[in-house]
Amino acid sequence: QQQVKQSPQSLIVQKGGIPIINCAYENTAFDYFPWYQQFPGKGPALLIAIRPDVSEKKEGRFTISFNKSAKQFSLHIMDSQPGDSATYFCAANRLDGSSNTGKLIFGQGTTLQVKP
């Protein structure tokens, strides 16, 4: 119930394509859904995040679509570029009991390759 399931595991698109990465969760107590981008040899970095009171958030070429009733959210990358080649992780935030730590539960990751 605390898991976040991410798919696909890997994705290859041509430059200009629109890769879509999907995540699903079970726990309705999750209340913050960030996406992280990780380049080889680096730590993950926050890319974009959404709260469940909105259905879509856009930042530049990156868009999160959120479907609260289906408990799913997805990342769309418009006009993808070779520089977008990286591993992407979705995550969900839950309050950890009474401690209010806001623990992140990560998906399994998607390795994206954008071909020139």
Added chain:
Amino acid sequence: EAQVTQNPRYLITVTGKKLTVTCSQNMNHEYMSWYRQDPGLGLRQIYYSMNVEVTDKGDVPEGYKVSRKEKRNFPLILESPSPNQTSLYFCGTKKSSYNEQFFGPGTRLTVL
């Protein structure tokens, strides 16, 4: 410059030889945590700390210890490493529950 540093970045060791991976942040964040990243499993939390002298187990704490004696430092200790602890480790830090989490550059550990 705001940053999270980890040392060492790469480490090859043998089973049973105690080791410590250090993590330090200069952002004055209360919350720090350790994750391990394994293929197909994403990042899984090992331990976290809400403030100095306050630590608690994450999802995969077995075989690890931590301490938080100073706000800026959160070392990860492997008392008796085993090959199943071969992984990529990340230290994370954030201000509070819903703030952005910042990650260090990672430590790639191999236990032979």
